[in-house]
Amino acid sequence: MRVTKPRIVPPGAPRNELGMTRRDYEGGMSTLCAGCGHDSVTAAIVQACFELSLPPQSVAKLSGIGCSSKTTAYFVAGAHGFNGVHGRMPAIAAGASAANRKLRYIGVSGDGDSLSIGLGQLGHAIRRNMNMLYMLENNGVYGLTKGQFSASADMGSRSKKGEKNQNEPIDPVLLALSLGATFVARSFSGDKEQLVPLIKAGLTHRGFGLIDVLSPCVTFNDHEGSTKSYAYVREHQQAAIAADYVEPRREITVSYAEGEAVSVEMHDGSNVLLRKLDRDYDPTDRAKALAYVQERVQRNEYVTGMIYLGEGRSHFHDRHNTPDEPLNSIPYEKLCPGSAGLAGILSGFR
Amino acid sequence: MPERDLTQERLNDFVVKFANVNGTGSASANSLIMKSIFRMGVPVVGKNFFPSNIQGLPTWYEIRVTREGWRARSGRVDLMVAMNAETYARDIAEVAPGGWLLYDSTWPRPSLLSREDVTVLGVPLAQLCGDHFEGARARILMKNVMYAGVLAALLDLDLEIVRELLGESFARKPALADSNMNAIRIGYDYAREHFDCPLPIRIAPMDETRGHVMMDGNTAAALGCVYAGATVGAWYPITPSTSLMDAFRAFCARHRVDPETGRNNYMVIQAEDELAAIGAVIGASWNGARAFTPTSGPGVSLMNEFIGLAYYAEIPAVLFDVQRVGPSTGMPTRTQQCDLLTCAYASHGDTRHVLLFPADPGECFDFAVQAFDLAERLQTPVFVLLDLDIGMNDWMTKDPQWDDDYRPDRGKVITAEMLEGMQRFHRYLDVDGDGIPWRTIPGVGEKGAYFTRGSGHNQLGAYTEDPAEYQLVVDRLRRKFDAAARLVPTAVTEGSGRAEVGIVSFGSCDGAVREALAALRRTGVAVDYLRIRAFPFGEEVEEFLRDHEAIFVVEQNRDAQLRALLTLETAVEKRKLRSILHYNGLPMSADCVVDAVVAALAQGEAA
Numbered sequence: 001m002r003v004t005k006p007r008i009v010p011p012g013a014p015r016n017e018l019g020m021t022r023r024d025y026e027g028g029m030s031t032l033c034a035g036c037g038h039d040s041v042t043a044a045i046v047q048a049c050f051e052l053s054l055p056p057q058s059v060a061k062l063s064g065i066g067c068s069s070k071t072t073a074y075f076v077a078g079a080h081g082f083n084g085v086h087g088r089m090p091a092i093a094a095g096a097s098a099a100n101r102k103l104r105y106i107g108v109s110g111d112g113d114s115l116s117i118g119l120g121q122l123g124h125a126i127r128r129n130m131n132m133l134y135m136l137e138n139n140g141v142y143g144l145t146k147g148q149f150s151a152s153a154d155m156g157s158r159s160k161k162g163e164k165n166q167n168e169p170i171d172p173v174l175l176a177l178s179l180g181a182t183f184v185a186r187s188f189s190g191d192k193e194q195l196v197p198l199i200k201a202g203l204t205h206r207g208f209g210l211i212d213v214l215s216p217c218v219t220f221n222d223h224e225g226s227t228k229s230y231a232y233v234r235e236h237q238q239a240a241i242a243a244d245y246v247e248p249r250r251e252i253t254v255s256y257a258e259g260e261a262v263s264v265e266m267h268d269g270s271n272v273l274l275r276k277l278d279r280d281y282d283p284t285d286r287a288k289a290l291a292y293v294q295e296r297v298q299r300n301e302y303v304t305g306m307i308y309l310g311e312g313r314s315h316f317h318d319r320h321n322t323p324d325e326p327l328n329s330i331p332y333e334k335l336c337p338g339s340a341g342l343a344g345i346l347s348g349f350r
Numbered sequence: 351m352p353e354r355d356l357t358q359e360r361l362n363d364f365v366v367k368f369a370n371v372n373g374t375g376s377a378s379a380n381s382l383i384m385k386s387i388f389r390m391g392v393p394v395v396g397k398n399f400f401p402s403n404i405q406g407l408p409t410w411y412e413i414r415v416t417r418e419g420w421r422a423r424s425g426r427v428d429l430m431v432a433m434n435a436e437t438y439a440r441d442i443a444e445v446a447p448g449g450w451l452l453y454d455s456t457w458p459r460p461s462l463l464s465r466e467d468v469t470v471l472g473v474p475l476a477q478l479c480g481d482h483f484e485g486a487r488a489r490i491l492m493k494n495v496m497y498a499g500v501l502a503a504l505l506d507l508d509l510e511i512v513r514e515l516l517g518e519s520f521a522r523k524p525a526l527a528d529s530n531m532n533a534i535r536i537g538y539d540y541a542r543e544h545f546d547c548p549l550p551i552r553i554a555p556m557d558e559t560r561g562h563v564m565m566d567g568n569t570a571a572a573l574g575c576v577y578a579g580a581t582v583g584a585w586y587p588i589t590p591s592t593s594l595m596d597a598f599r600a601f602c603a604r605h606r607v608d609p610e611t612g613r614n615n616y617m618v619i620q621a622e623d624e625l626a627a628i629g630a631v632i633g634a635s636w637n638g639a640r641a642f643t644p645t646s647g648p649g650v651s652l653m654n655e656f657i658g659l660a661y662y663a664e665i666p667a668v669l670f671d672v673q674r675v676g677p678s679t680g681m682p683t684r685t686q687q688c689d690l691l692t693c694a695y696a697s698h699g700d701t702r703h704v705l706l707f708p709a710d711p712g713e714c715f716d717f718a719v720q721a722f723d724l725a726e727r728l729q730t731p732v733f734v735l736l737d738l739d740i741g742m743n744d745w746m747t748k749d750p751q752w753d754d755d756y757r758p759d760r761g762k763v764i765t766a767e768m769l770e771g772m773q774r775f776h777r778y779l780d781v782d783g784d785g786i787p788w789r790t791i792p793g794v795g796e797k798g799a800y801f802t803r804g805s806g807h808n809q810l811g812a813y814t815e816d817p818a819e820y821q822l823v824v825d826r827l828r829r830k831f832d833a834a835a836r837l838v839p840t841a842v843t844e845g846s847g848r849a850e851v852g853i854v855s856f857g858s859c860d861g862a863v864r865e866a867l868a869a870l871r872r873t874g875v876a877v878d879y880l881r882i883r884a885f886p887f888g889e890e891v892e893e894f895l896r897d898h899e900a901i902f903v904v905e906q907n908r909d910a911q912l913r914a915l916l917t918l919e920t921a922v923e924k925r926k927l928r929s930i931l932h933y934n935g936l937p938m939s940a941d942c943v944v945d946a947v948v949a950a951l952a953q954g955e956a957a
Contacts, residue, residue, distance in 0.1 A: 057793055057796050057798075060637075060792045060793075062633075073801055073813075077796075078796030079792075079796075080790075080799050081799075081800075081801040082633075082802040082803075083804070085655050085656060085804060088626070088629045088655075088656065091625065091626040091627075091629025091632075091633065092629050092636070093633060094619055094621075094633060095632060095634035095636075095641060096792070098581075098584075098619060099634040099638055100639075100792065100793060102793070103792060120622055120623065120626075121625075124622040320614060320618075321612075321614045322613060322615075322617055323608060323613035323614070327639050328638035329638075330581065330615050332579045332757060332758055334615060335576075335615060337576065338754050339751075339753075342577075342750065345605075349563035349564055349565045350388070350389065
């Protein structure tokens with residue numbers, strides 16, 4: 001059942017450059033469990049799209065299968081959405097992006113969808129540096145099938161039934177860093193202050209942006225012994241880098257001491273200002289970022305924030321040398337060589 | 351078939367078979383000979399029997415010269431060009447009585463002379479190459495060209511045409527054209543000096559190839575994709591479909607690069623597997639591009655889940671299944687029509703798909719274009735079922751024709767302007783009562799936004815688990831599919847329509863069946879022929895089945911899949927349909943059909 005949210009806008013609600021309110025970026029009513037981390041992620045996406053003043057029809061929402069993948073129905077109702085098959089959202093995104101490079105693609109997936117059945121597709125989406133923001137709502141557990149460990153569950157963590165996880169986890173951040181992702185972030189569904197600017201930066205990035213969002217499952221994985229519970233994540237998250245998104249034409253007004261902040265200019269003239277919370281950290285150095293995160297993982301710490309940003313690398317469309325005009329709107333006359341062209345082609349087959 | 355008398359001169363009606371080692375460059379020599387014959391105006395059939403291997407294994411190429419213009423294999427060999435010592439024994443066994451065998455006599459092999467009814471022609475090719483050319487690789491390559499020269503003398507090929515073809519092949523390397531022509535000349539002169547040239551089997555110029563090309567079906571299908579306006583191709587390399595995407599890329603490199611900007615008005619995505627390939631096609635089609643994937647049986651197996659999504663969510667997709675021998679990995683370089691049932695009902699749940707069956711490269715071109723129109727008109731996956739024989743062998747086929755007035759049928763797509771005048775848009779509502787709903791392309795506007803899903807949905811496009819709402823949508827899908835029977839290419843019939851015996855077939859069987867029909871008619875058997883060109887079956891298929899009492903279904907698989915589909919999807923009585931099956935992986939020849947029909951009629955079973 002789909003419940004349509006009433007669109008009552010309180011008078012005086014803030015409006016963005018398009019004159020739209022935050023509510024205009026909402027979608028259908030969530031059917032997830034009360035307190036689900038994913039709903040907070042949805043709210044952060046709504047906030048980010050509102051703040052960026054995105055025309056709803058300029059967004060395409062893509063997902064696979066699972067609790068996380070349902071959430072694409074809960075934001076930006078004015079955008080087309082595609083709930084595909086389990087673990088295969090990146091393939092749909094590749095084709096969709098090929099057809100129309102002008103839309104902004106938001107993929108929402110989960111740890112089952114991305115790290116088990118869809119691990120290959122995630123890896124290849126990164127490798128292609130596809131133009132999309134990929135939100136991985138990570139809770140370490142299968143929800144719809146009621147509580148099995150996922151591939152991101154930590155070794156030794158316990159299920160609700162008390163079972164102990166026997167396998168090594170796959171960390172999407174380490175995976176993305178090692179596969180050459182150009183935008184890698186981690187956040188926590190409970191930290192909207194951190195998450196919203198990351199989403200805005202991810203939507204502006206040209207190429208593949210991964211945000212691994214620790215998003216606890218209140219029903220199956222929020223107990224003692226879980227390393228993906230609200231309590232555990234709050235206690236073990238360590239923000240290394242805070243990212244502030246600075247819109248095009250806005251000036252960076254706050255000043256930071258030397259070595260404390262790095263500003264990265266995005267393709268559209270906006271800036272991502274990276275504030276180092278740890279002086280040793282360099283978010284523009286892939287090898288160092290990888291070593292840093294790895295070391296913290298050993299200490300059971302979740303490094304969060306903008307972990308790596310390599311702006312300006314060639315992306316999916318650069319590599320295919322496609323025109324600025326989307327392929328789906330090139331006039332047919334430009335695509336067909338016609339009968340005149342055919343004569344020449346056939347002469348090579350006689 | 352009646353034995354032919356080989357003592358008499360046989361103009362333009364014989365078979366030359368080449369036994370080679372793969373990876374030695376023999377393919378270009380063999381194709382040079384075939385093209386020379388074609389340019390002399392004489393119809394030819396070329397079949398390549400190659401191993402799933404890069405280098406070192408036996409490979410054969412067969413050229414049938416057929417003044418009648420037949421299109422199948424003949425099933426016999428008149429001249430064997432035995433260039434692989436490893437296969438000498440089986441190669442000489444295959445030569446028809448009275449035939450010839452040409453071999454490299456640098457190393458004499460008296461055992462080859464064991465057949466008294468075969469004339470052995472020895473040419474010391476390796477020795478001649480050693481005398482005239484430097485370098486090991488050049489000697490191997492020139493040996494092939496040299497036997498082409500020997501054949502030019504034996505078969506009376508026009509050397510000027512050979513020279514012209516070499517000039518075209520090596521347009522950018524004239525020195526190579528000269529050295530190749532030199533090798534031709536050496537072989538030619540040797541043969542003229544030592545043998546009685548030409549042989550009774552020889553070529554005499556005709557004018558029967560004008561208006562035709564020598565083209566393989568994969569190339570023709572790729573060309574169809576270009577002409578249909580496809581902009582996105584996604585694939586995972588798999589034999590025997592790979593050359594389809596290779597050809598698409600080559601055509602696009604010539605005809606789809608914007609002359610002003612140098613940008614590509616197409617994108618080819620080499621996917622990580624077939625699941626991703628079809629996923630990308632679906633994503634691109636959903637987003638308003640014409641998109642396709644070429645694959646083969648194992649790829650279709652992997653694509654099943656996504657195919658069901660496209661069927662249920664009503665997203666166009668074009669798939670080319672260039673069938674190869676199954677099951678499992680099977681024989682990747684051999685031909686079969688074994689994916690019919692798996693394609694007809696691909697994916698779990700109640701699914702059924704539109705299939706097109708081209709019989710030659712010309713139809714591959716036409717059906718490729720139609721496949722996109724049908725996929726968009728019907729908003730569903732459409733399969734074009736080729737097989738290795740059509741896809742990878744060069745066929746003499748009528749020049750594909752193009753009507754410059756053609757414009758793609760994009761089907762029911764709501765534009766931004768149409769949206770403005772609409773109250774609300776509902777994705778799966780049967781507004782026109784024809785079973786086909788309207789769709790919007792992402793980006794068109796907020797009012798046109800909807801949520802695409804493979805989970806239960808109602809006619810408004812919303813998620814549902816409601817029994818009645820679910821059923822309403824799947825019942826409409828069934829009506830839509832049934833309506834497709836009136837949109838797909840109709841079956842081709844031949845004969846009076848009143849003959850007692852009917853033959854039903856499809857795809858690449860056509861050449862063998864047509865030749866068999868002529869042979870049967872010569873012996874006084876009247877036969878009608880129905881060549882099915884698409885699924886779902888049209889009314890004309892029902893009629894043919896109704897009007898004939900004894901029907902032979904000719905197909906290339908073990909389990910009689912076409913017969914099974916006919917019994918499932920038409921009203922025909924099962925007992926009326928008899929199977930003629932050919933499934934050893936080699937292309938069919940007419941005698942397999944003739945023998946089966948004659949045997950059945952002799953037993954009185956069919957009458």
